Structure formats: C-alpha cells, structure tokens
Amino acid sequence: MKVPQPPSYTADKLLREIRRRGGRVYRMREIVVFCLTNDEDVAAWLLDLGGHPFAPRSFRLTETKVPGAYLRAPEGPLEWDIFIHTIPVLGEKTIHQAAGPITLVKHMEPREAAA
Numbered sequence: 001m002k003v004p005q006p007p008s009y010t011a012d013k014l015l016r017e018i019r020r021r022g023g024r025v026y027r028m029r030e031i032v033v034f035c036l037t038n039d040e041d042v043a044a045w046l047l048d049l050g051g052h053p054f055a056p057r058s059f060r061l062t063e064t065k066v067p068g069a070y071l072r073a074p075e076g077p078l079e080w081d082i083f084i085h086t087i088p089v090l091g092e093k094t095i096h097q098a099a100g101p102i103t104l105v106k107h108m109e110p111r112e113a114a115a
Contacts, residue, residue: 005049007088011098014049014089018042025084027099033085040066043080050087053080 009017015025021042023035034054037043044066047053053068055061062069062078072079085095 007090009049009089010091011089011093011095014084014087014095015098018046018084021045025099027096027101031085031094031096032083033095033099035080035082035084037080037082038072038077040064040069040078040080043068043082046080046082046084046087051082051084052086053082055081 018025018035021037022039023037023042023046025033025035027033035042035046035051037046043053047066047068055068055070059070061067062071064078066080068080068082069078070081071077087095089095
C-alpha cells in the first residue's frame with residue numbers, strides 16, 4: 001500500500017496544472033470531480049497524488065503500466081478516467097469548489113461528432 005504524501009497544490013493550482021498537461025476536468029453535482037486523459041504520464045501523476053481510476057463495468061480494461069486504461073472506442077486511443085476529488089490539497093477550497101459550475105456534456109450522435 002502506498003503511503004499518502006502531504007498535499008503540494010492548492011485546488012486551483014492543481015486544476016490549472018491538470019489542464020496545462022491536457023487533462024479534461026469535469027465536475028458533477030455530487031462532490032465528484034474527475035479528469036479524462038489520453039496521456040499515460042498525466043494518469044500516473046494523478047494516481048500518485050491520490051486520484052482513483054474509474055471505468056464502467058462494461059468497459060474492457062487494457063493492460064498498461066498505469067492501471068485503469070480503457071479504449072474509448074473499439075479502435076480508438078487509450079483513455080483514463082480518474083477521480084481527482086480524492087487528491088489532498090492545500091487550503092480551505094476543495095477541488096469540487098475550484099472546478100466551478102457543474103459541467104454539462106452535450107450528447108452527440110455519431111454523425112454529429114464526425115462532422
């Protein structure tokens with residue numbers, strides 16, 4: 001079992017760094033905040049900070065050095081979905097608060113996404 005490290009980022013700085021590294025941050029109504037990334041190094045970094053991988057039961061996980069990877073589409077790129085609200089941060093502001101308003105994702109039909 002890994003020993004938790006003391007926090008090294010405030011919530012705002014952590015989210016800025018995730019986005020700078022190409023991570024996509026989403027906030028849900030509950031206290032859940034997650035990051036989607038196609039970058040194995042970003043996934044490993046977030047897990048080391050205290051994030052937790054998530055994959056729906058219907059997804060087939062792919063064996064990689066960093067746990068939790070799945071194929072976004074049958075022939076698509078690898079992706080990691082990592083809960084980041086579990087990462088300890090400095091200060092009073094939580095990651096959920098720093099993530100801002102709830103992120104609504106518009107459902108797109110396959111032909112819309114291809115356009």
